[in-house]
Amino acid sequence: MSNNTNNTEVLLEENNQTQAQTPIENKSTFEKKALLVLSAVFVAVLLGAWGYAMKVRQGVASNSTTTHADPAALIEVERLRNLADSQLDNSRAYFLLGSQSIYDKQKKEKETLLESLTTFEKDHSLPGVSDIVKRVKEIQVKGDEFFEQAVEHREKKTESKIVGQFYQSKTSPLRSQLNQAFDDLVQLHQAEIDKAKVEIQEAASQAEVQIPMGMTWLTGSLAAIFLCMAYLVIRLSRKQAFQLAQQKRLYEQAKKAVQDRDETLFAISHDLQDSLDMIASTADRMATTPQGLNIVESGELMKSTVTTIEGLIKDIRDQKNMEMEGITLRMDQLSIDNVLENARTLMQPMAKQHDVRLQVDSVNPPVLAFYDNERVLRVLSNLIGNSIKFSPKGEKVVVKVRSDQKFVNISVIDNGPGIPAGQLPDIFENFWQAKKTADQGAGIGLAIVKTIVEAHGGTVQIQSQTGRGTTVTFSLPRRRPVGASIKKANITVKGAGLGAADWQ
CATH class of the missing domain: 1.20.1440 (de novo design (two linked rop proteins))
Structure with a gap:
């Protein structure tokens, strides 16, 4: 907790230093100097006008005789x-x-x-x-x-x-x-x-x-001075309001940055802890198991767990890259069966560990699509891993494929508790699970799923009802993409032969 507080103070201090360097904080601004000058001129004009008025009054009194007519x-x-x-x-x-x-x-x-x-x-x-x-x-x-x-x-x-x-x-x-x-x-x-x-x-x-014409000029001068002063006051008020808004915005940004960092660290540590617990459990079993039993199965489980940790790290890295400068996709024309088989092999040990059956339906006839094999494998691993974690023991997770002329649609289906309808709009946000159900995982999986699939030019859809399971379907292009771009203006997707966002 003290580290978090210190980090918050550092961020706020940096923001304050940044604001102190802006011209808004300059105490000797043009407006303030101009206000002082105008105030002095205003006082001088009023004193001069009062003196002249007294002089005119004396002149009128001296020229007027006192009359006794009643x-x-x-x-x-x-x-x-x-x-x-x-x-x-x-x-x-x-x-x-x-x-x-x-x-x-x-x-x-x-x-x-x-x-x-x-x-x-x-x-x-x-x-x-x-x-x-x-x-x-x-x-x-x-x-x-x-x-x-x-x-x-x-x-x-x-x-x-x-x-x-x-x-x-x-x-x-x-x-x-x-x-x-x-x-x-x-x-x-x-x-x-x-x-x-x-x-x-x-x-x-x-x-x-x-009464000289100067009285008319006096009125005009006073009006001009008041207008100038009002204009300067309005400018100062706007600058002050802008400064306060900036301070509030920077403060809120600093608070959000600290909060996001804390949520990220907590979410990642939770997922890493689950995987490390699985490795430790497998290592204990290998240490207490007599020689000659299924050492290969335990090794595959450890390898799968390490791969999961590596995937989590890559998910975080890709998500941050997309937010800053974009990611590079290495897209080739590959069979969908290849990535499905790799996903089944990778996630089968986890399914056995949770006592869940994993069923990957074969594609007949074979279907080709243009995709980045490593990243689509991570998409499938995230979706299948979520389904396994949320499925009760003895249930089944099914992966199905259907295609049309433009896209290959891959669905991951489970019979878990489902997701309430009110939470579906936020489900693809970063670390959504960390905010809603922190004990079930980090929640970056669905965010990176959406990011990677949209980078390919596809879409992600989710259908879920409480108590009836969840189905997540994503699409991949069957034709070679000339180029693609993410909806965020500051994110572009790079790849060999990519140009405009259309298809051949």
Whole structure:
């Protein structure tokens, strides 16, 4: 376990060193420097704009005069006019009706009018307001004199109608004078309001003139700076995301490499251990068997076991070569009977060891095919060996051959436990058995079977049902292939006379 951990650390350290050498890890990147420069420019532009805005504001303030014109004064003038009119009307009504409440009301209105005039003069101190207020008060004094005269007539028991007419005749000119005074107040404040409007328009025009075209350039500059900064931030974010993705990918690759290595070593060690146990068992039997018994049979079993180990090593080597640079096939036109007989001779001792019958049906009439004898023998050895290992004692493993115009189809049939349908799609993966049923072997056999058969231009098919056995069928070309290639783009199959992937 410590060795595995150390190997993992070495792989991860190598990946980290590789990443450290890439330009992505360079801390002084163009984007970072550009961001710093743009940030400094942005701060400088903002400070400059703020200073210039303050200068323009001071200029506008110096060109704008403070005005005392208040639109609320017009409303107050109208209130005073109404109050004066109401006071005169109530005074006349008093002489006509003689009501004490009307008398009290007109008296209170006089007092309110005088107080409001004083307040108005204080709150709206425009030039000329004091004079007009003084005129209004003088008119009020005259009105009070006429009111007293009317009261004297009323005390002499003069008819109310006559007293009322007397009072109205005296106050009508005063009413006109009051309205004229109030109109003068309105004109005075309206003139100030009109003057303020003109000054405001002039100040606005001056502000518009004083604001330079540079403000437009300021807006454009800020927009350009923001766009550049946003672009740089996006680039940095993408680089960071790419870097994190690379780190994750390399880390996962390192973990998978360690895991694959561990599975490979475990699977190979299991197969090698089975074969070595068989050799040891055969050697023990030879050591304890009296001379003259079947030494030849034990020797054949040992030879078959050694051949199995050699085949396993060659399977691993061929599989790795296919993944890296391809393998070379030495294809000749040979009889299928030759490789079938060699496979039967090679696997018969193993079949006897497992108490399984091996039946290889003869081909009649003989059939020729183009194939690499050594590698097709390994294909048959792997398929027959798997069938023997998974077959119960006393059962039979059968090898059958059928052919058509283009291919020779060889089937290996057993009555073992079968393979669940859900596992069939993964059965040709490397070390599949090591992942699913580690106690039954390495699992590289079916992967190399598929690799070798497809390198010949053939196919591999498997049919299996749980509890009903398994049938694996592969095909070999009957005609001489001009060339062949594996589906993986980085793998090519080499051989004498090979070219394009078609047949003569």
